[in-house]
Amino acid sequence: xxxxxxxxxxxxxxxxxxxxxxxxxxxxxxxxxxxxxxxxxxxxxxxxxxxxxxxxxxxxxxxxxxxxxxxxxxxxxxxxxxxxxxxxxxxxxxxxxxxxxxxxxxxxxxxxxxxxxxxxxxxxxxxxxxxxxxxxxxxxxxxxxxxxxxxxxxxxxxxxxxxxxxxxxxxxxxxxxxxxxxxxxxxxxxxxxxxxxxxxxxxxxxxxxxxxxxxxxxxxxxxxxxxxxxxxxxxxxxxxxxxxxxxxxxxxxxxxxxxxxxxxxxxxxxxxxxxxxxxxxxxxxxxxxxxxxxxxxxxxxxxxxxxxxxxxxxxxxxxxxxxxxxxxxxxxxxxxxxxxxxxxxxxxxxxxxxxxxxxxxxxxxxxxxxxxxxxxxxxxxxxxxxxxxxxxxxxxxxxxxxxxxxxxxxx
Numbered sequence: 190x191x192x193x194x195x196x197x198x199x200x201x202x203x204x205x206x207x208x209x210x211x212x213x214x215x216x217x218x219x220x221x222x223x224x225x226x227x228x229x230x231x232x233x234x235x236x237x238x239x240x241x242x243x244x245x246x247x248x249x250x251x252x253x254x255x256x257x258x259x260x261x262x263x264x265x266x267x268x269x270x271x272x273x274x275x276x277x278x279x280x281x282x283x284x285x286x287x288x289x290x291x292x293x294x295x296x297x298x299x300x301x302x303x304x305x306x307x308x309x310x311x312x313x314x315x316x317x318x319x320x321x322x323x324x325x326x327x328x329x330x331x332x333x334x335x336x337x338x339x340x341x342x343x344x345x346x347x348x349x350x351x352x353x354x355x356x357x358x359x360x361x362x363x364x365x366x367x368x369x370x371x372x373x374x375x376x377x378x379x380x381x382x383x384x385x386x387x388x389x390x391x392x393x394x395x396x397x398x399x400x401x402x403x404x405x406x407x408x409x410x411x412x413x414x415x416x417x418x419x420x421x422x423x424x425x426x427x428x429x430x431x432x433x434x435x436x437x438x439x440x441x442x443x444x445x446x447x448x449x450x451x452x453x454x455x456x457x458x459x460x461x462x463x464x465x466x467x468x469x470x471x472x473x474x475x476x477x478x479x480x481x482x483x484x485x486x487x488x489x490x491x492x493x494x495x496x497x498x499x500x501x502x503x504x505x506x507x508x509x510x511x512x513x514x515x516x517x518x519x520x521x522x523x524x525x526x527x528x529x530x531x532x533x534x535x536x537x538x539x540x541x542x543x544x545x546x547x548x549x550x551x552x553x554x555x556x557x558x559x560x561x562x563x564x565x566x567x568x569x570x571x572x573x574x575x576x577x578x579x580x581x582x583x584x585x586x587x588x589x590x591x592x593x594x595x596x597x598x599x600x
Contacts, residue, residue: 202229203561207385210235210287211268212275212296214242216341216367217325217404219264220374222295225381226267227554227563233287233579234265234570238272238600241572255546257569262549265569266541271580272573272600279598281306286583288313288320292397293381297325300335310399320397321384323377329403339404341367348408353415355428373407437483437490438462441520442498442506449503452516456480465513466497527552543568573600 207230211222226232244261274280310322327339351361431441441448510517539553554563593599
């Protein structure tokens with residue numbers, strides 16, 4: 190579909206009718222659950238009654254001076270919250286009852302914990318053979334490190350990302366967001382959707398399966414071409430700042446008032462780039478005739494280019510490059526990004542009314558469908574906001590719900 194966005198034919202997302210039991214917390218799992226919710230699934234978020242997901246308390250910042258942590262709000266829209274005490278047998282019984290009706294179970298408890306509670310895949314799939322059971326961990330369910338705890342910062346280091354991030358003569362730095370958590374959430378979402386497809390039309394109709402997704406595996410997979418550079422040369426790539434090893438020019442250039450990124454990833458753009466700087470003479474220099482030549486002679490070329498770009502303001506350099514069809518941009522901060530006209534046009538600055546935080550703005554969904562939209566449909570839930578509602582849907586009457594509350598099994 191090209192041109193202006195068209196109004197979808199329905200408000201139902203592509204996963205409408207799919208029920209997800211999300212017992213994950215913090216980031217990787219909740220990010221996965223949010224994507225499934227954006228796609229129309231009914232995501233039931235199970236949280237501890239005594240505080241819920243840890244990120245509810247990760248303040249500051251809170252949203253608009255409310256008590257709602259911005260971190261929690263960022264990955265928990267389009268869900269319903271059930272406060273459930275899994276340390277109690279009564280709470281685990283409720284969990285099994287929800288899992289019996291679910292299409293997907295998502296959790297990130299440590300390896301072995303769900304088996305201790307009789308909530309492991311063999312137990313729950315015996316009751317619900319169609320269940321897709323997704324387990325997110327730091328290192329996976331087998332291997333020598335399977336019991337180690339993991340955090341994104343450590344995985345960025347252990348998985349190689351920090352070895353290629355930062356300035357060559359500076360200290361290694363992390364990617365500015367928790368990229369291994371987020372990537373694991375993406376991989377888990379993809380695996381869940383593929384498993385649902387296989388259950389419906391694949392080789393095992395009606396059968397679910399178990400998914401084992403880890404942060405370290407995700408980091409190793411994300412290394413992609415950096416890993417292949419190592420495999421091809423037996424020489425691990427290092428930190429290059431904004432530059433990459435195999436394209437020149439392709440980097441952040443200094444300007445009179447800051448920096449601008451300029452990318453020349455194909456040969457036909459090189460003459461345009463030189464013309465934009467008024468340096469057509471460079472196109473006649475055999476040292477820089479091809480990208481291979483420019484990479485080999487980058488130590489000569491890049492300082493000369495930086496001297497040229499430093500004469501422009503960022504706005505002037507970007508305009509000059511764009512006038513010559515060369516990709517260029519200022520380095521935007523979050524305010525710049527979410528005031529960007531293209532971001533607004535694409536619905537990537539979304540908002541939803543929250544019961545305590547008021548109107549909450551957040552990034553929209555980047556998945557655009559012509560018929561079954563991904564949307565921000567409901568705000569991140571309050572802790573236990575939907576406990577009674579979900580239990581009633583399971584057939585629990587008011588007396589049974591009251592008994593569970595009295596037993597501290599639910600809240």
